[in-house]
Amino acid sequence: MANTYSKVGEMTTNDGVPLKVSLRRSQRKLKLWAFLLVAPLLVFILVSFIIPVVNMTMRGIENPQVANIMPNVVAALENWEGTELPDETVYAALVTDLTMGRKNKNIGKVATRLNYERSGMRRVITGSARKAAKLKEGPYKTQMIEINKAWGDVAVWSLIKRESGTFTSSYLISSVDRKTNDAGEIVAKIEDKQIYVNLFGKTLMMSFSITIICIVLAFPIAYLLATLPLAKSNLLMILVLLPFWTSLLVRTTTWIVLLQSQGVINDLLVWMNIIDEDGRLQMIYNQTGTIIAMTHILLPFMVLPLYSVMKTIPPTYMRAALSLGANPVTAFIKVYIPMTVSGIGAGSLLVFILSIGYYITPALVGGQSGLLISNMIAYHMQNSLNWGLAGALGFILLVIVLLFYALFNKVIGIDKMKMG
Amino acid sequence: MGSKSDFLVQFKNVQKSYDGVHLVVKDFNVDMVKGEFLTMLGPSGSGKTTCLMMLAGFETATSGQIILDGQSINNVAPHKREIGMVFQNYALFPHMTVAENLAFPLRVRKMGKSEVTDKVNRALKMVRLDTFANRRPAQLSGGQQQRVAVARALVFEPKLVLMDEPLGALDKNLREEMQYEIKHIHEDLGVTMLYVTHDQVEALTMSDRIAVFDDGVVQQLASPQSLYEEPCNAFVANFIGENNRLMGKVLSVSGDTCSVELEGGGGTIQATKVNVGQVGDRTTLSLRPERVMVNPAEGSCANLVNATVEELIYHGDHTRTRVSVSGSSNFIIKVPNTHNQQHMKKGESIRIGWDTDDCRALDAND
Ligand SMILES: Nc1ncnc2c1ncn2[C@@H]1O[C@H](COP(=O)(O)OP(=O)(O)OP(=O)(O)O)[C@@H](O)[C@H]1O
Ligand SMILES: [Mg+2]
Numbered sequence: 147m148a149n150t151y152s153k154v155g156e157m158t159t160n161d162g163v164p165l166k167v168s169l170r171r172s173q174r175k176l177k178l179w180a181f182l183l184v185a186p187l188l189v190f191i192l193v194s195f196i197i198p199v200v201n202m203t204m205r206g207i208e209n210p211q212v213a214n215i216m217p218n219v220v221a222a223l224e225n226w227e228g229t230e231l232p233d234e235t236v237y238a239a240l241v242t243d244l245t246m247g248r249k250n251k252n253i254g255k256v257a258t259r260l261n262y263e264r265s266g267m268r269r270v271i272t273g274s275a276r277k278a279a280k281l282k283e284g285p286y287k288t289q290m291i292e293i294n295k296a297w298g299d300v301a302v303w304s305l306i307k308r309e310s311g312t313f314t315s316s317y318l319i320s321s322v323d324r325k326t327n328d329a330g331e332i333v334a335k336i337e338d339k340q341i342y343v344n345l346f347g348k349t350l351m352m353s354f355s356i357t358i359i360c361i362v363l364a365f366p367i368a369y370l371l372a373t374l375p376l377a378k379s380n381l382l383m384i385l386v387l388l389p390f391w392t393s394l395l396v397r398t399t400t401w402i403v404l405l406q407s408q409g410v411i412n413d414l415l416v417w418m419n420i421i422d423e424d425g426r427l428q429m430i431y432n433q434t435g436t437i438i439a440m441t442h443i444l445l446p447f448m449v450l451p452l453y454s455v456m457k458t459i460p461p462t463y464m465r466a467a468l469s470l471g472a473n474p475v476t477a478f479i480k481v482y483i484p485m486t487v488s489g490i491g492a493g494s495l496l497v498f499i500l501s502i503g504y505y506i507t508p509a510l511v512g513g514q515s516g517l518l519i520s521n522m523i524a525y526h527m528q529n530s531l532n533w534g535l536a537g538a539l540g541f542i543l544l545v546i547v548l549l550f551y552a553l554f555n556k557v558i559g560i561d562k563m564k565m566g
Numbered sequence: 567m568g569s570k571s572d573f574l575v576q577f578k579n580v581q582k583s584y585d586g587v588h589l590v591v592k593d594f595n596v597d598m599v600k601g602e603f604l605t606m607l608g609p610s611g612s613g614k615t616t617c618l619m620m621l622a623g624f625e626t627a628t629s630g631q632i633i634l635d636g637q638s639i640n641n642v643a644p645h646k647r648e649i650g651m652v653f654q655n656y657a658l659f660p661h662m663t664v665a666e667n668l669a670f671p672l673r674v675r676k677m678g679k680s681e682v683t684d685k686v687n688r689a690l691k692m693v694r695l696d697t698f699a700n701r702r703p704a705q706l707s708g709g710q711q712q713r714v715a716v717a718r719a720l721v722f723e724p725k726l727v728l729m730d731e732p733l734g735a736l737d738k739n740l741r742e743e744m745q746y747e748i749k750h751i752h753e754d755l756g757v758t759m760l761y762v763t764h765d766q767v768e769a770l771t772m773s774d775r776i777a778v779f780d781d782g783v784v785q786q787l788a789s790p791q792s793l794y795e796e797p798c799n800a801f802v803a804n805f806i807g808e809n810n811r812l813m814g815k816v817l818s819v820s821g822d823t824c825s826v827e828l829e830g831g832g833g834t835i836q837a838t839k840v841n842v843g844q845v846g847d848r849t850t851l852s853l854r855p856e857r858v859m860v861n862p863a864e865g866s867c868a869n870l871v872n873a874t875v876e877e878l879i880y881h882g883d884h885t886r887t888r889v890s891v892s893g894s895s896n897f898i899i900k901v902p903n904t905h906n907q908q909h910m911k912k913g914e915s916i917r918i919g920w921d922t923d924d925c926r927a928l929d930a931n932d
Contacts, residue, residue: 460655460657463657463659465622465624465644465653466651466657467659467670468645469622469644469645469649470670470718470722471646472645473643477645480670485660485661
């Protein structure tokens, strides 16, 4: 025992190796094994999830077009103060870059990029590039302004200088319905073009409604699942899981059949004389449709965590509450529901986060008003091809999700959560 | 046992079946006097919890009547019965602190704030947990949780407190300590308690009366002393304390005694007649190990039998001696460790004897 302590406070093994070192050594092999076991999954997640996320996020701030395709202009503008029109060297550089860009067939990228910031710039750039190739000799300043009077506008040059960095905040600014004006200040876009903040708000509101509806619908189901005898609860469980076994597309289109204005429910209501032919309800291709279909699809994600928590609550708690004099309703509210909070929390987190980023269902049944932010991201990915803006919107969505996660962790505690 | 109004609880011909095929409780009849500590003792599955649950209102009696304080409670909702209950797993609310747990029954009775605080503090003091008021149940030891559960069942001053094996999860020392504590609380508050256990020592030390339960029927309802000394059937004799059994056949009956011929050729024995049929029926003779004398002086006891020593186990204050008597090799004698004690050896032939009063002739079942 004497050599167990080499010096005060530090434990060693019998052969004098510090205990911590020895412990680490003995666990190294174990850790290596553990790592090897998770390595395939780690690689998979890295390749299929982390890298794409990082890549898309980077696109939201990358700005290679002006810097790469118009290097001479960027260099010439370096010392430009921005108060009056630049001098002849800049115009000469402009002609060089436009000509080169046209020859390499990549001037369109710059045109598109600058057009995001100032409409009309596409025509300015492509038109000027075509004509600049024909210019024989300088001075180019007057000739360029003649080709397009935009080149005589200080604001255009400010824009080019502003977007000459390899990184830009303009996508992010644009994602929150702001823009940089000619004076370089960040201001709100004109009313008509403010869509994203509203859309984020609407997405959050709809996700919130869906989550609440899911809680209300799932609670009794989960309660039944947890309390019914096994034979019956198994049948109920199958019904709950049924949506998982059916294709998402089938489920969503079924709602179209049911909810459309010539659909089953409307027909039924008309047949029962509750509404007349002209009063058929619009329940699909709008927010209502999105909420109904998404609630249906996400319901199991609420039921299962709730069920797994309720399953662990023995009936004696309710009995204890009753024996202490609480009436059944009070006992349920004061004793039972608080014990299911971790399940409600887990389910809400799942449903909320899933619905914030949901895409297919709103795309199919959402019409115009039922679209969510993910549909807008998809639009920019597939139709407008503005991947920078898509990346920035995606990034903001990611930040919102992380914020909610942190909030949840603070209020309920992620460690207390049961996922089912 | 006093006039009719002294009864707090009466079970009248109560029967219970869960599945409509088997009776879990068959014809249960118990009258509880106000202020008494009554224990239901019985083997696992004998229906003790079921009886408690019927009284508390979580199960309904299939037939019969349960009367609380002169009123039939068959149709009174559980939360209106004013019965405190301690559950086997304590059932403390995990999301509330100890103080909140205790305050719960008072709050649902819409008691004033200061009164609640007052009563909670008094209850905490009673179970010596004043310093734990703000802890969660999960932060308490088993014994502490148990005390909280007891305090919670008492804090709203119910007429009756039910406890279902409240000490089952505790280790031996703590269990004994808690037995005294519960007993003292009962004496101090004068509350009526119905206690369930399958630990006979617990039942014997705590109770005023014990209802020995088996097979859905009360086998005997009596004070601990008479249960031990005057069991009325073979099940009770066996279940309470240590017991020697000898089987025999009744030869003749005269007044309170009968002669029994031992099976296995041990001779004829005089026994107290308790629960035997006619002459010629089989009977179980029941004898407590500490009432058997080894090599008694000639003529000092009514019954003398030959025996062979099989095993000696030294216990300090006594020696447990296993002997074979009349074909039965499981006969135990407790020989006290006194001065003049003769030392027996294994294989030795001895004579053992006992009084007629100590030997009870019971039914042959079991
Ligand atoms: N909810 C129920 N449904 C069906 N049978 C039940 C139910 N509860 C108890 N039983 C049966 O009733 C019988 C008596 O059960 P009970 O719980 O009253 O026994 P107990 O005396 O309390 O036993 P223990 O000492 O093990 O707690 C048992 O055979 C049990 O299987
Ligand atoms: Mg029980």
